[in-house]
Amino acid sequence: MARSGPLPIDPIAEAKRQWIAHGWTDAAAGMSAVTSIVRAQQLMFARIDAILRPFGLSFARFEMLRLLAFTRQGRLPMASAIARLQVHPTSVTNTVDRLVKDGLVVREPHPVDRRAAVLVLTDSGRELVERATEALNTEMFERPGLSDDDTAELVRIIARFRRDAGDFTDPRPTPDPL
């Protein structure tokens, strides 16, 4: 994300002004919200990439290692990982291929379904994900660039959006962001 310094005007406020000027008044707020999410994701990913690059990890690879490290024995069937990470199976396969190549994860045959696979975290995978988690916590998650109130409200709003989009069915998650 090369940047040539801040713009004098807010480009999203300017886009909203244009939307209203063109008579698309009913769509202006939704356009602003979608564009805001896209831009926030770009800004956050630029920081995440910079933090994870020294570890040789992308955010997708970090998420997979973190998920495995949270399990009791550092192992999870591939299908469970796909469901939990809510990503396309093809992209999980690419993520896993890279983790295996780097010696952070091994694929074992599933004990029951021989066509399925179980992912197992290696010792070096566990060591790397703990260091990467600490870096993300210290350098980003403890100071995400939002006030505490804004952080909590953002999570609540997006949780309602995700629930209505079909991300999860639990009416009262714990801890409850809704």
Added chain:
Amino acid sequence: MARSGPLPIDPIAEAKRQWIAHGWTDAAAGMSAVTSIVRAQQLMFARIDAILRPFGLSFARFEMLRLLAFTRQGRLPMASAIARLQVHPTSVTNTVDRLVKDGLVVREPHPVDRRAAVLVLTDSGRELVERATEALNTEMFERPGLSDDDTAELVRIIARFRRDAGDFTDPRPTPDPL
């Protein structure tokens, strides 16, 4: 974004619970906020991609065409487009190459700086972006999947985040999302 149906639990609430259980309490809210933004962007991009695919456009190509269509004469120096779209120059070059190849934009030499370029919207570019805008407005921006209050609050929170991250300097944008 292939999905196998909603999860019973909210994976972000579950990740937050794990973060707290591991003693990373100060980082748990920030982790939830960042992961929420990433997930919201995935869900929104899946809808945007589906809407724009029939037009042969990505969101990046749509944004460039829309920006050009908002200018008085459908023309903008390349450097201005890079600044306004807040993206990496390399990715703008790729976006423009594809738009030129598709006959939606032409590159003209800059009247003063011969090494620079001016982007000019073609008639078919203008016709396409107007139809794509109408589709996005009707199918997504008028119903973004958020209540009106949540839409407005989300835009406000992210505007504060973007301003503090150096996206723009205007202390009071119009319309004011802050």
